[in-house]
Every structure is written in structure tokens, then in C-alpha cells.
Amino acid sequence: MKLDAESLRRRVQAALxxxxxxxxxxxxxxxxxxLILIVYHGDEPxxxxxxxxxxxxxxxxxxxxxxxxxxTFDGSRVETALREAQEEIGLDPAAVEVLGVLDDVPxxxxxxxxxxxxxxxxxx
Numbered sequence: 001m002k003l004d005a006e007s008l009r010r011r012v013q014a015a016l017x018x019x020x021x022x023x024x025x026x027x028x029x030x031x032x033x034x035l036i037l038i039v040y041h042g043d044e045p046x047x048x049x050x051x052x053x054x055x056x057x058x059x060x061x062x063x064x065x066x067x068x069x070x071x072t073f074d075g076s077r078v079e080t081a082l083r084e085a086q087e088e089i090g091l092d093p094a095a096v097e098v099l100g101v102l103d104d105v106p107x108x109x110x111x112x113x114x115x116x117x118x119x120x121x122x123x124x
Contacts, residue, residue, distance in 0.1 A: 005040050005122035009099065012038075012118060016100030024104035026113045033080035033115040034067030037096065040122050050088055066091070067114070077101065077115035095121050 003011070037048040049063045066085040074080040078101070082093040102116040 002043060003045065004043065005045075005120065008038065008045055009097065009120050009122075012120070013099045016102075016118060021101050022103040024106050024113045029106055029111050029113045031070040031077070031115070032068060032112045033070060033077040033084070033117055034065035035081040035085045035091075035096070036065055036102070036116050036118045037085065037091070038118070038120045048089065065116070069112075078117050081115070081117035081119075091121070097121070 035048075038045050039048055040046075048066065050066050052060055052062050052064055054060050066088045067081055068084040068088075070077065070080045071083075074083060078098055082091075082096060082098075085091040085096070086093055096119040099118045099120055102118065105114045105116065106112070107114065
């Protein structure tokens with residue numbers, strides 16, 4: 001069953017609004033945020049991933065969602081995810097409809113607490 005952008009938006013947003021995301025205190029971990037971006041190419045939804053270069057300090061050569069460390073000037077984790085997506089893939093934050101956030105994910109080996117932000121860009 002194919003979902004148009006509006007139907008997908010309603011379903012995802014309703015699912016995210018029906019729950020309270022689990023927030024993890026960073027403690028000695030670094031706070032970060034990523035953008036789980038859903039885009040439509042024609043009538044097919046897709047997720048956007050980046051491939052990290054070999055010159056970045058963390059996750060060299062890995063495929064990842066756009067995102068990074070929370071900066072002191074970021075007003076929220078959503079702002080962090082949108083800023084990082086703009087820096088990494090040139091995405092205009094105004095083109096993204098933020099649908100909500102998922103549970104924070106503390107990483108065991110890299111020392112981050114990552115907040116996944118779910119967004120939709122219906123025109124790509």
C-alpha cells in the first residue's frame with residue numbers, strides 16, 4: 001500500500017504524538033541530534049542518509065543520518081538536527097516539517113546521547 005505524503009505525515013505524526021519520548025540525561029556523554037528525514041521522489045517515500053568522510057572526528061566512512069553535536073547556541077535538539085542537516089546536505093530548514101522526536105539513544109562505544117528528530121520534506 002502506497003502512502004502519499006499527507007497520509008504518511010498524518011500517520012507518523014499521530015504515532016509520535018501518542019507517546020512521550022524517553023529523554024536520557026547526557027551525564028558524561030555528549031548530546032547530539034540527528035534528522036531522520038523522509039523525502040518523496042515521485043510517489044515513493046525514502047530516507048536520507050549521508051556517508052561520513054574519512055576526515056571527520058567521529059564515525060569515519062560510516063553511513064548515518066545527518067546530524068551532530070549540540071552547540072551552545074542551539075535552542076533545542078530539533079534546532080541541532082536541522083542546523084546539521086543544512087551544514088551537511090544543504091537542506092533548507094524551512095523545507096522540513098518536523099513531525100516529532102523519538103527516544104534518546106545513549107551510545108555505548110562513542111559516548112553520545114543522540115536525539116532522533118523525524119522530519120518530512122514532501123518535495124525533493
